[in-house]
Amino acid sequence: MLRVIRDRWTWVGPRSDLEVTVRFGIRENGQIVGLRIIRLSGDPSYDDSVLRAVAKASPLPPPPENYRKEFMDVELTFRPKDLGG
Amino acid sequence: MIGRVLALFFLCFSLAAHPLQAQVRGLIIGPGAERYPIAVSPLKNQGSGPDGKRFSEGIADTIARDLTLSGWFRVLDRSAYIEDPQRTGITLGSFDFRDWSILGAEALIKGGFTPQGEDLLVELRLFDVYQAKEVVGKRYTGKAKDFRRIAHKFADEIIFQFTGVRGAFDSRFAYVSTGGGRFKEIYVSHLDGSDKMQVTDNRTINLSPAWTPDGRSILYTSYKEGNPSLYVFDLFAGKDTKFSSRGGLGGKWSPDGRLAAVSLEREGNTDIYLLDRSGKTARRLTDDMAIDVSPSWSPDGNRLAFVSNRSGTPQIYILELASGKTRRLTYSGGYNTSPDWSPKGDRIAYTGRYGGRFNIFTIDAQGGNPMLLTSNSGDNEDASWSPDGRFLLFTSNRRGRYQIHIMQANGESQQRLTASGGDDTNPSWSPRSE
Amino acid sequence: MSHRPISALHGLILLSLLVLAGCPSPATTKPETGAAAGGPGATLGAGPTAGAAEKAARERAAREKAEREAKATTGPRTVEALRRGEQARTPAASPLKEVYFDFDRYDLRADARETLKQNADWLKANPSARVEIEGHCDERGTNEYNLALGAKRAQAAKDYLVSLGIAANRLSTISYGEEVPVCRDKTEECWQRNRRTRFVILPTRPAS
Numbered sequence A: 001m002l003r004v005i006r007d008r009w010t011w012v013g014p015r016s017d018l019e020v021t022v023r024f025g026i027r028e029n030g031q032i033v034g035l036r037i038i039r040l041s042g043d044p045s046y047d048d049s050v051l052r053a054v055a056k057a058s059p060l061p062p063p064p065e066n067y068r069k070e071f072m073d074v075e076l077t078f079r080p081k082d083l084g085g
Numbered sequence B: 001m002i003g004r005v006l007a008l009f010f011l012c013f014s015l016a017a018h019p020l021q022a023q024v025r026g027l028i029i030g031p032g033a034e035r036y037p038i039a040v041s042p043l044k045n046q047g048s049g050p051d052g053k054r055f056s057e058g059i060a061d062t063i064a065r066d067l068t069l070s071g072w073f074r075v076l077d078r079s080a081y082i083e084d085p086q087r088t089g090i091t092l093g094s095f096d097f098r099d100w101s102i103l104g105a106e107a108l109i110k111g112g113f114t115p116q117g118e119d120l121l122v123e124l125r126l127f128d129v130y131q132a133k134e135v136v137g138k139r140y141t142g143k144a145k146d147f148r149r150i151a152h153k154f155a156d157e158i159i160f161q162f163t164g165v166r167g168a169f170d171s172r173f174a175y176v177s178t179g180g181g182r183f184k185e186i187y188v189s190h191l192d193g194s195d196k197m198q199v200t201d202n203r204t205i206n207l208s209p210a211w212t213p214d215g216r217s218i219l220y221t222s223y224k225e226g227n228p229s230l231y232v233f234d235l236f237a238g239k240d241t242k243f244s245s246r247g248g249l250g251g252k253w254s255p256d257g258r259l260a261a262v263s264l265e266r267e268g269n270t271d272i273y274l275l276d277r278s279g280k281t282a283r284r285l286t287d288d289m290a291i292d293v294s295p296s297w298s299p300d301g302n303r304l305a306f307v308s309n310r311s312g313t314p315q316i317y318i319l320e321l322a323s324g325k326t327r328r329l330t331y332s333g334g335y336n337t338s339p340d341w342s343p344k345g346d347r348i349a350y351t352g353r354y355g356g357r358f359n360i361f362t363i364d365a366q367g368g369n370p371m372l373l374t375s376n377s378g379d380n381e382d383a384s385w386s387p388d389g390r391f392l393l394f395t396s397n398r399r400g401r402y403q404i405h406i407m408q409a410n411g412e413s414q415q416r417l418t419a420s421g422g423d424d425t426n427p428s429w430s431p432r433s434e
Numbered sequence C: 001m002s003h004r005p006i007s008a009l010h011g012l013i014l015l016s017l018l019v020l021a022g023c024p025s026p027a028t029t030k031p032e033t034g035a036a037a038g039g040p041g042a043t044l045g046a047g048p049t050a051g052a053a054e055k056a057a058r059e060r061a062a063r064e065k066a067e068r069e070a071k072a073t074t075g076p077r078t079v080e081a082l083r084r085g086e087q088a089r090t091p092a093a094s095p096l097k098e099v100y101f102d103f104d105r106y107d108l109r110a111d112a113r114e115t116l117k118q119n120a121d122w123l124k125a126n127p128s129a130r131v132e133i134e135g136h137c138d139e140r141g142t143n144e145y146n147l148a149l150g151a152k153r154a155q156a157a158k159d160y161l162v163s164l165g166i167a168a169n170r171l172s173t174i175s176y177g178e179e180v181p182v183c184r185d186k187t188e189e190c191w192q193r194n195r196r197t198r199f200v201i202l203p204t205r206p207a208s
Helices: A002-007 A044-056 B002-017 B053-070 B144-163 C008-020 C052-072 C078-083 C110-125 C143-163 C188-194
Strands: A020-026 A032-039 A074-080 B024-030 B036-040 B073-075 B107-116 B119-128 B133-143 B172-177 B185-190 B206-211 B217-222 B229-234 B239-244 B248-253 B259-266 B269-276 B281-284 B292-297 B303-308 B315-320 B326-328 B336-341 B347-354 B357-364 B380-385 B391-396 B403-408 B424-429 C130-136 C171-177 C196-202
Touching: A002 A044, A002 B024, A020 A044, A032 A044, A044 A074, B036 B053, B053 B073, B053 B107, B053 B119, B053 B144, B107 B144, B119 B144, B133 B144, B172 B206, B185 B206, B185 B217, B206 B248, B206 B424, B206 C143, B217 B248, B229 B248, B239 B259, B248 B292, B248 C143, B259 B292, B259 C143, B269 B292, B269 C143, B292 B336, B292 C143, B303 B336, B315 B336, B336 B380, B336 C143, B347 B380, B357 B380, B391 B424, B403 B424, C078 C171, C110 C143, C130 C143, C143 C171, C143 C196
Parallel strands: A074 B024, B036 B073, B036 B107, B380 B424, C130 C171
Antiparallel strands: A020 A032, A020 A074, B107 B119, B119 B133, B172 B185, B172 B424, B206 B217, B217 B229, B229 B239, B248 B259, B259 B269, B269 B281, B292 B303, B303 B315, B315 B326, B336 B347, B347 B357, B380 B391, B391 B403, C130 C196
């Protein structure tokens, strides 16, 4: 799941200290619902890029049967790589 | 714009709800393999003259190539573009962002040009497609024939806007090529392969090009008078001068341009010397029976990395010029050569033999944390840093003949630059152009 | 390099050399009489009954043969062959054999010492011959380091020849590093052929 979202995330920026956290649910069919930011980074374009990445990843592979309830409440934090600036 | 409003709304919502900790939590450090999608529109002809496809597409092509080489961007295929750049404007409100967002572009470059006799006026703008706003706009004037340099400058500006550090695409690189034949001659080219120029033409062997810090001249090794000696070629004056007659095998200029550290061979033994600008010996730096070659300056000019086989195999050493003290830098592997000190000063790139093949490594200037940047791709040698310290040129035979490649300083996004048909080796990245 | 008029005999030799190993320097050589003694031409040595004219003719023939060998059979200097677009090779008939090294080494192996002894014998028998020793490397590794390594190899060969009694001023050295290989295969067999010192007999008077 992380891999799928990460691969859809595109962002280039000067700061490597940004951090944004989103929260959402994953339905049985993999559909992402209730996507929202719960901690802003302070850089709107960075926040945007994360929202787009998660939205583009929907639908995800269906969550494991035994953990469907847990996957209705997911929290993901996004940090950028250092570009060597 | 829309994104920000949504984000604020969701923030308020989540605070109001006082959420308990989520049941599944994760951390993503990225972004991933997907590069930043950007559209580079052909430029609008704002003059009264006809067509101007050379500038319209030439500038867009050059910017697109630079952004692709950086490894951070994916330039969207022009054939999919919807709007006609000659019929829309280049300022906010004079075109429709939806023509670009529908293609998946997250950023957009538009611009216009006006030919004025020999000169060219060029205006270029970078837009954030999702936020529907202009990020930066620049105006350039220059000789029409230098339109590619304008494009390189704006590509560097885009990289500055995204990363906080200006790009290094308005610079060149020197390298050695066999072309189609058996001679090794020195060439200079822009990173995108344009404006390629043959520097030497003496039908022998020419090696190890190294730039003066002002980007004006190239120090190199040549067999043109029979025995290998050092020469300096002034690219602006087209003038070639002999620099050292004594078995010169290669050298590099100090960051202030006042001295050259060179390896000179005498009686079969090679040592490192400092020569002044006229080629006279200012100081001998090594004096032993081992091979001492390939000096590379630290950016502050106080230290030299070099190769010595004094331990039995070639390894990288650091010499502190003030004290004359030397310490060994590399300990793993039996063959570590061709050091190049990063312009940021923190890392040293070198060629190491690993698993029977040659590969590019970087290591802390203090000696820790060696990183393998190339693997499973033929032999990779002769790393040369970009002036901003974020990229490396190197030569690789991963596709047969040796060709010059570029990669990010962490080894990502390795791409081929040259395809001469012969062997292209010894790349040397120029200082930034003024 | 100036091209001088050449005699018919020279022309003939040159012609055969073009086939063999490429055109050598056309500079004239004037070997001393002793050049023939002890060399491959020694069997021509004058008998006690020979007349003075016959003896002179034999000596001349021997001298020419020595000269031919001195000029011909080691092939041209690598840089000159390169300039002419030819491959610099040491012909099989060369009186001075190539010496081979291990990877990243310049110490002389037993087989290298044996070869150098034979080369020294020929140099003793041809005391007017001056030789340039070329140091070469295989393609692996860095160009500049290999230039230094080739210089070490050439010097190691020179030092050994001097220790065998050859005057140092008859021997010069040059390194070609990995720049002029004799083969380009990525095999140990090819790499070994490239890790070598090559011996080139120079014209008695250096070509200008």
